[in-house]
Amino acid sequence: MMPSPAQPHFPHRQNGDGSYDSICTRCLATVATAQKEEQLYPCELAHVCDRLRLYKVSQGWWPSAAASKDV
Numbered sequence: 407m408m409p410s411p412a413q414p415h416f417p418h419r420q421n422g423d424g425s426y427d428s429i430c431t432r433c434l435a436t437v438a439t440a441q442k443e444e445q446l447y448p449c450e451l452a453h454v455c456d457r458l459r460l461y462k463v464s465q466g467w468w469p470s471a472a473a474s475k476d477v
């Protein structure tokens with residue numbers, strides 16, 4: 407299956423407390439945090455990247471490796 411470059415992708419990150427974060431690779435936002443990974447998917451489907459945030463990311467405000475939730 408070929409991922410479309412136009413669509414955001416949401417890698418998951420497990421936190422120290424066992425919960426999962428879903429990260430949008432386009433705007434680097436934490437889309438959702440949930441105790442079960444499958445609970446992230448509805449939030450991913452509903453996610454719309456913030457235009458201002460995308461602009462800031464494109465300007466290098468957020469290094470891609472630092473997708474943190476404190477924004």
Ligand SMILES: [Zn+2]
Nearest residue numbers: 430432433455
């Ligand atoms: Zn996004």
